[in-house]
Amino acid sequence: MTLRLIATILFISIAIFAVSVASQADASLNSDQKAVLKNISDQMNENKALSGDFIQTGPNGETxxxxxxxxxxxxxxxxxxxxxxxDIIADGKSVAVINTQLETQDLLPIKNTPLRYLLRDKLNLTKVDGIKNVGLIGNNIVIIIEDAEAFNESQLRLFFNKDTYALEQWIVTDAQGLDTSVQLFNTRPAVEETPGLFEIKYPVQ
Structure with a gap:
């Protein structure tokens, strides 16, 4: 379950925020769909901070x-x-995956992970490769992203509030057709920083 959550966090950071120099959003998108992507990007760029709760549900209903x-x-x-x-922490330099029970910490330079896109200063959804459709389902704008080469035949569906453009949920469908969903709730455009919130304890050299 933990590995699936880590994977979906990394997946979304690639799919939403990876800006490819050579790519644009799918050329089949119409002007209205591209305008929606711009509005979502603008809203996300206005809010540099975000916090809240999440629930992940795996293919077998585990949460x-x-x-x-x-x-x-x-x-x-x-x-x-x-x-x-x-615990997963990014401090601007590195990403740490910490297991407090096993007392282990895996470190990666943030520049070598997809999170470098999620955590960049400026985001632009109109330049994300693999966007296949932008539509409306109920109260949500749904963006479908597929990139067989980058995501190993997986599909990502992103659900944004149609009025506020806030990200509320994403669902990853893997190559076997299994869904893993992550719902965000109680979100607020601020982070109440407590000492050590984004602090990684590096090994003493």
């Missing part, structure tokens, strides 16, 4: 939950609620 904090540029934290013992 994990916790709180998240994001402050661009560079900082992010996904903190799991008990019984999980996982």
């Amino acid at each position: 994990a939950k916790g709180v998240f904090f994001l402050k661009r540029p560079g900082q992010m934290r996904f903190k799991y609620a008990d019984p999980s013992t996982i």
Whole structure:
């Protein structure tokens, strides 16, 4: 479950925010759809900070939950609620995946992870490769992204509030047709910083 959550966090950071120099949103999108993408990008660029709660539901109905904090540029934290013992922290330099039970910490330079796109200062959805459709389902704008080469035959559906353009949910469908969803709620455009919120404890050299 933890690995699936980490994977979906990385997946969304690639799919929403990866700006490819050579690519644009799918040419088949009409002007209205492209305008929606611009509006969502503008809204996200206005809010450099975001925090709230998340619930992930896996293919078999298993769930994990916790709180998240994001402050661009560079900082992010996904903190799991008990019984999980996982913490994911980005401090602008590195990404750490921490298991407090096993007392382990895996470190990666943030520049070598997809999170460098999620945590960049400026976002532009109109330049995301693989967007296949932008539509309206109920109260949500739904963006469908497919990129077989980058995402190994997976599909990503992003659900934004049609009035506020806030991201509310994403669903990853893998190559086997299995869905993993992450819902965001109680979100607020601010982060109440506490000491150590985005702090990674680096090993002493």
